[in-house]
Amino acid sequence: MHSTASDGALSPTELVERAANASIHYLALTDHDTLAGLQEAAVAAAARDIHFIPGIELTCLWGRRSLHLLGLGIDPAYPGWQAYEARLVELREARAAKIATRLVGKRAPADILERARLQAGAGQIGRPHFARALLQAGVVSSENEAFDRYLGQGKVGDVKAEWPSIEEAMGIVQASGGKAILAHPTKYKLTFSRLRLLLADLQQKGIDGFEVAYPGISPDQIGLLMRVANTLDLLVSSGSDFHDPKHHWTGLGRFPRVETPRHIIHRIHAGA
Known part of the structure; x- marks a missing residue:
């Protein structure tokens, strides 16, 4: 989920309050390229007995292609974050x-x-x-x-930046104790053959897993991604990618249900 620390419409506290009212028990705040909302969200989640997962969504590059990498379960106090965040x-x-x-x-x-x-x-x-x-x-x-x-992509305001490489992004996430998860893999306008190559390359680079369930993905796509996860022996995750209550295509904590022992929620629940 995203808050006003990046491009969300709700403050971290407001986000947690809505999550509690929606009976959400596990909440990851993954603002774009910033840790600024994590402390406020953690305090609010503790008050509402929500299991809070500190996270971030890092913009990075695979070659010349921009990707988003989720860091789940990171330690915001890890010393390397300060310089990395300033660069972003x-x-x-x-x-x-x-x-x-x-x-x-x-x-x-x-x-x-x-x-x-x-x-x-x-x-x-x-x-x-x-x-x-x-x-x-x-x-x-x-x-x-x-x-x-x-x-949008290819429009005049679609300005590319020299983001850190995905290897750097994975490195900071994992060094801070988090799991490195590729966000919404079907949204990069890749053919599925090219997407398989991307995921195989990231597996070789040491990624922990990728998202398989999020707003806009079809059941067929989920099935294809799960086959890739099984082949590559990677974790999978789900997320609502919530930004704004006005956005009708994504609801707070709503995303397709995926039952698999590969799901990262089992690791989080077990404290692993």
Whole structure:
């Protein structure tokens, strides 16, 4: 799940409160490229008797392709995180400036960067904040339109950054005691043959597993991914990828059910 520490709509405390009201017992906060919301979420979860899983969703590169790596069960106090997180802040700030420059050239107001910063608040700035800024400025009629016309893959606001390699991302996650899990593997616009090659390569690099159940994935895709997990002997995970109560395609704690001893929740439940 995501909070206002990155591109979510709810503060960590609000997120935990909603989770408790929805009878959720295990909650992982995995904000994009930041640990800023973990302490607040951990305190709120302890008060509501929720098993809190500190996490992060790291942007990284496999060759020239941008991927998202989940770190689940990390230790936020691990000394290496401070420098790694500072590096990501610099990359996101430089990327935001490039996005703003491109958007200004496509009808966006000259102060679109400042508007996006206001949307981000104290959190990491990202494309969803630009989408809200474009909506507020009247350039688009919805956040979906902002992505369809300006911010989605291949659009003018789809600015690439020199993110850390996936080897670096896996290294910091595992060094801090966490499990390195590839997020939403079917969302990278890869053929399934290419996706199998990606997962096999990541297994050779030492990844712990990958997500198999999340909003938008089909039962057939889950079946194919489970076969790959069995072949490669990798863990699997599930997640709602929750960002905002207004997003109808994902609900708090809602995702396809997958029953397998490979599921990481069994390790978490056993304290392994």
